[in-house]
Amino acid sequence: MAEARRIDGKAVAAGIIDRVKAATTALTADGGPQPGLAVVIVGADPASQVYVGSKEKMARECGFHSVKHELSAETSEADLLAVVERLNADPAIHGILVQLPLPRQIDEARVIEAIDPDKDVDGFNLINVGRLATGALDKAFVPCTPAGSMILIRGALGDDLSGLNAVVVGRSNIVGKPMAQLLLAANATVTIAHSRTKDLAAVCRNADILVAAVGRAEMLTGDYVKEGAVVIDVGINRVPAPEKGEGKSRLVGDVDYASAAARAAAITPVPGGVGPMTIALLMANTLTSACRAAGKAPPRL
Numbered sequence: 001m002a003e004a005r006r007i008d009g010k011a012v013a014a015g016i017i018d019r020v021k022a023a024t025t026a027l028t029a030d031g032g033p034q035p036g037l038a039v040v041i042v043g044a045d046p047a048s049q050v051y052v053g054s055k056e057k058m059a060r061e062c063g064f065h066s067v068k069h070e071l072s073a074e075t076s077e078a079d080l081l082a083v084v085e086r087l088n089a090d091p092a093i094h095g096i097l098v099q100l101p102l103p104r105q106i107d108e109a110r111v112i113e114a115i116d117p118d119k120d121v122d123g124f125n126l127i128n129v130g131r132l133a134t135g136a137l138d139k140a141f142v143p144c145t146p147a148g149s150m151i152l153i154r155g156a157l158g159d160d161l162s163g164l165n166a167v168v169v170g171r172s173n174i175v176g177k178p179m180a181q182l183l184l185a186a187n188a189t190v191t192i193a194h195s196r197t198k199d200l201a202a203v204c205r206n207a208d209i210l211v212a213a214v215g216r217a218e219m220l221t222g223d224y225v226k227e228g229a230v231v232i233d234v235g236i237n238r239v240p241a242p243e244k245g246e247g248k249s250r251l252v253g254d255v256d257y258a259s260a261a262a263r264a265a266a267i268t269p270v271p272g273g274v275g276p277m278t279i280a281l282l283m284a285n286t287l288t289s290a291c292r293a294a295g296k297a298p299p300r301l
């Protein structure tokens with residue numbers, strides 16, 4: 001089998017961003033609100049800082065009102081909840097993202113449940129989890145990483161995934177579970193596998209669509225990949241790269257790209273695959289929220 005097609009998530013994301021920009025211009029020209037995104041970060045984790053910075057920059061590029069709240073690592077849960085309440089009440093804000101993970105003293109679930117479900121552009125609030133699980137996709141905010149992955153899968157295989165086996169490796173609330181829900185809604189036959197799955201490689205080799213969200217660098221090698229499968233690598237792992245110089249690192253996924261690409265039909269790289277899609281879908285969700293707030297139908301991006 002020939003080397004897999006490399007799915008260019010960066011290019012697909014750029015197309016979505018262009019459409020978000022155009023729709024934002026149209027919305028405001030039509031008397032609608034300027035979409036507003038608030039990103040809240042607690043503590044100064046360097047990786048988190050980078051992601052938050054790129055979200056803020058992208059929001060500005062889209063023509064959004066963009067605000068960033070940087071709180072110290074010692075912030076109390078009550079203080080963070082007060083910030084969320086202020087943003088819930090602020091009519092200029094349509095999307096609220098509280099960067100995860102949060103420091104130990106803060107109960108993540110409590111914070112997520114405090115976000116107004118109609119401003120929950122991450123799609124992590126129980127109301128949105130329930131909307132997705134019950135198929136109320138017109139009202140739900142769908143988590144950005146699974147939603148972005150789904151666009152790449154549909155680009156490779158089409159809208160209807162009937163008759164295809166999908167295996168999602170990883171069962172997190174932010175990726176694995178919503179990913180499985182979306183694949184199910186598209187009529188795939190879905191298996192959720194994880195670290196305790198017996199003979200994981202054999203389960204994965206059954207997948208026409210393999211989604212890797214385990215959080216272990218390059219764990220899924222070619223042995224896990226069916227010939228002709230579509231492989232979506234959600235992992236973002238920073239590993240040492242002494243070949244680039246002392247103290248240097250590089251980004252790798254949960255899939256061993258070279259061996260998996262030798263068997264797959266199409267595969268996402270890391271970086272340049274799912275990551276840029278996550279940010280693009282965050283912008284799309286924020287635009288959707290602003291449209292809904294104005295009683296206008298959100299555009300199909």
Ligand SMILES: Nc1nc(=O)c2c([nH]1)NC[C@@H]1CN(c3ccc(C(=O)N[C@@H](CCC(=O)O)C(=O)O)cc3)C=[N+]21
Pocket residue numbers: 050051097098099100101122144236251270271272273274275276277278279
């Ligand atoms: N409430 C919340 N929502 C999130 O969506 C969220 C979060 N918390 N916490 C952290 C993770 C991580 N995340 C990424 C988004 C984009 C890239 C991305 O664009 N990555 C580039 C590479 C970036 C680089 O070079 O470091 C790529 O894959 O090509 C990565 C990671 C969103 N997260």
